Amino acid sequence: MTDAKQLYDYHSWANERIFHHIEKLPEETAYQEVKSVFSSVSDVLLHMCRADYFWLNILSGSAYQEIIDSAGKFESAKGNMAAIKQHAAELVPQYHDFFSRQTDLEQTFSMQHPKLGTLESTYTDTIQHVVNHGTYHRGNVTAMLRQLGHSGVPTDYVFYLYEKNESKG
Template identity: 50%
Template sequence: MKHHALQLYDYHVWANQRIVERLKELPEEICHKEIQSVFSSISEVLTHIYLVDTLWLSVMSGDSFDETMVKLERTKEETKGKTTGEMQTMFLDLSKQYKEFLDRREDLDQPVTYEHPRFGKLEASLSELVQHVVNHGTYHRGNITAMLRQLGHAGVSTDFVFYLYEMRHDTPR
């Protein structure tokens, strides 16, 4: 049986894909329009999700804090000015990296120690960190939905239960 963390990560990929597909239905300028919200634009939220996903893959891969920060800065540069379609490609490439990484792990529940210069040591399993990545994405996909409504556009449901329906019952979106 598939580990629950792998299922949650699959949900995360599915939900990000649903959001991006919805955004691609709208004029590109909607994503870059400045609004008064938690982030100044939808594209900034999308980029933030991507950057944090990148950060956590680096951490889970055993990179040091400094190595992770270097990767994060490089990734920030790579995401500047990207269209929604280009971000979609970047998300899909990153999800392949995650899946390859997670598939190589024998025990996703084995505790590993992570170290942060400000927060100190954390003992957590890969499955717990995957849960964090998924929760973080869910939170910010909610920001995107609220921002779309604020701009006069409907969002798209990315609730976990709809992922389950689609995966188990072939329910159309």
């Protein structure tokens, strides 16, 4: 089984590819309204960033309401790709710091949700969720870009593995 740290590295690699690709497109592309799950590409990326922040804080043991209260800092990034990219970039070393403090990613921890109740999960399973969530929404971004007349960028896990393998050689 692939370890959680590598899956997270894939996730951050894929997000970087998306941001880099969008930077090469006409600037308005990120903000154009699209009839989709989100109204614009930038809205999807902001949602992904917020979710990554949320899950990092859950993994770190923060209380649900505390996380919700602190997530307001992302509101100023709405409609600002540079700010969204900056927030996303800031999360990467924070996740790496989380990993460096863990001795057992298979350890079970509890998370509390006001409506869903208590969930016992492992750190690894929660990281897998973060990665799956990102993969799903990167697919949304690709579909939206195609609706706007632009190509997407490959972010499949196998492309990450090929690139990682090439960098070793």
